[in-house]
Amino acid sequence: MRTAIIGFGTAGEGRLHAYRTVTGGRVVAVLDPSPQRRERARQIDPTVATYAGLPELLAAESVDAVDICTPPLYHVEVERAALTAGLHVICEKPVAVHTDEALDLVALAGQRGRLLYPAHNYGFSPMMRVLTGAVADGRIGRPMRASFRIARDSHARGVPGWQPDWRRDVSVARGGIMLDHGTHCAYMATRLFGEAPRTVSCVAQWADGDASGGMDVAARISLEFTTGECEIDLSWVSGTRSNRYLVTGPDGTADVHDGVAEVRSAGRVERTDLTPPTRDQTHQEWFGGMFADFAGLVAAGTGWDRPMREVVTTTALIEAAYRSAALGGEPVVPAGRATAEAR
Numbered sequence: 285m286r287t288a289i290i291g292f293g294t295a296g297e298g299r300l301h302a303y304r305t306v307t308g309g310r311v312v313a314v315l316d317p318s319p320q321r322r323e324r325a326r327q328i329d330p331t332v333a334t335y336a337g338l339p340e341l342l343a344a345e346s347v348d349a350v351d352i353c354t355p356p357l358y359h360v361e362v363e364r365a366a367l368t369a370g371l372h373v374i375c376e377k378p379v380a381v382h383t384d385e386a387l388d389l390v391a392l393a394g395q396r397g398r399l400l401y402p403a404h405n406y407g408f409s410p411m412m413r414v415l416t417g418a419v420a421d422g423r424i425g426r427p428m429r430a431s432f433r434i435a436r437d438s439h440a441r442g443v444p445g446w447q448p449d450w451r452r453d454v455s456v457a458r459g460g461i462m463l464d465h466g467t468h469c470a471y472m473a474t475r476l477f478g479e480a481p482r483t484v485s486c487v488a489q490w491a492d493g494d495a496s497g498g499m500d501v502a503a504r505i506s507l508e509f510t511t512g513e514c515e516i517d518l519s520w521v522s523g524t525r526s527n528r529y530l531v532t533g534p535d536g537t538a539d540v541h542d543g544v545a546e547v548r549s550a551g552r553v554e555r556t557d558l559t560p561p562t563r564d565q566t567h568q569e570w571f572g573g574m575f576a577d578f579a580g581l582v583a584a585g586t587g588w589d590r591p592m593r594e595v596v597t598t599t600a601l602i603e604a605a606y607r608s609a610a611l612g613g614e615p616v617v618p619a620g621r622a623t624a625e626a627r
């Protein structure tokens with residue numbers, strides 16, 4: 285599949301390297317408004333053509349897909365343009381911010397007969413494999429409670445050459461930590477519990493205490509599922525960095541704490557070291573599984589409702605969290621419980 289990377293910052297550069305490790309995908313073009321970033325792409329791969337604008341790229345190149353790695357402000361406009369041009373789309377999170385946007389994109393993909401695929405790469409991480417494995421093979425049983433705790437001392441910084449601190453600018457980031465990292469937790473919880481939550485409650489902390497139009501720097505999101513609850517704690521102001529995913533079922537517990545996974549079941553503890561080989565924040569080593577899923581769906585031409593429905597349920601969950609936070613933590617029913625019209 286001939287692919288163009290749109291946005292060549294931290295995520296885009298990670299992607300260019302990651303595509304070299306997969307079969308069936310080849311990056312032929314890169315788009316970035318920053319001359320410095322285009323130069324960087326050519327240094328890494330001199331065969332790649334670089335562009336500053338999408339119309340020029342689409343006019344000059346014959347590509348099958350785009351992989352969108354821009355800051356969130358540009359995701360929807362590039363997704364629309366690429367789908368309209370008849371291309372398959374992989375898009376970094378968040379694929380959309382409002383459920384209406386997500387539904388429109390899924391409808392457009394359906395009309396054009398193209399796949400809109402969310403870059404939900406945590407779904408292909410070793411920690412998610414441990415958690416879903418412990419549920420699927422019955423060691424812990426169906427999840428009853430889950431707790432995800434994501435602690436950071438700051439937001440991630442982007443590349444020099446554009447706006448490294450765009451995550452602090454809500455007009456570019458379109459939200460704070462709930463959208464940036466909460467999105468990963470949202471689809472992980474939805475996959476583990478096997479459905480979209482019935483209600484979402486959220487209490488958030490805002491930069492400079494500005495709840496109206498400000499940026500969320502910490503949040504506690506509670507998801508109520510038919511069979512249990514998931515609590516998600518997110519912070520960019522915790523003074524430390526750690527990740528913990530704890531899932532409890534009737535027969536045991538799966539606990540992934542930073543690089544160590546422990547599954548406790550039937551009086552046994554299975555411990556696995558998941559320490560990643562590098563501290564690469566784009567998680568290139570998870571890309572192979574995700575790309576294989578994307579390329580397999582494109583080749584099969586069926587099964588597209590799964591990723592496209594996840595675009596809608598994930599968007600709706602995070603949107604509901606923001607709505608609940610604005611209402612002081614009242615439970616909100618996410619719009620994503622409505623079924624996405626997908627192919």
Ligand SMILES: NC(=O)c1ccc[n+]([C@@H]2O[C@H](COP(=O)([O-])OP(=O)(O)OC[C@H]3O[C@@H](n4cnc5c(N)ncnc54)[C@H](O)[C@@H]3O)[C@@H](O)[C@H]2O)c1
Nearest residue numbers: 291292293294295318321353354355358376377442443446
């Ligand atoms: N899934 C993950 O693990 C993961 C990790 C990192 C980033 N991301 C996502 O990737 C996206 C980019 O984040 P980043 O950390 O790479 O940011 P970054 O600041 O490092 O890079 C952004 C790049 O986009 C370019 N850009 C700006 N406007 C553009 C436009 N209109 N068209 C094309 N390119 C444009 C900039 O010049 C810059 O090179 C975000 O959506 C972020 O959430 C995901």
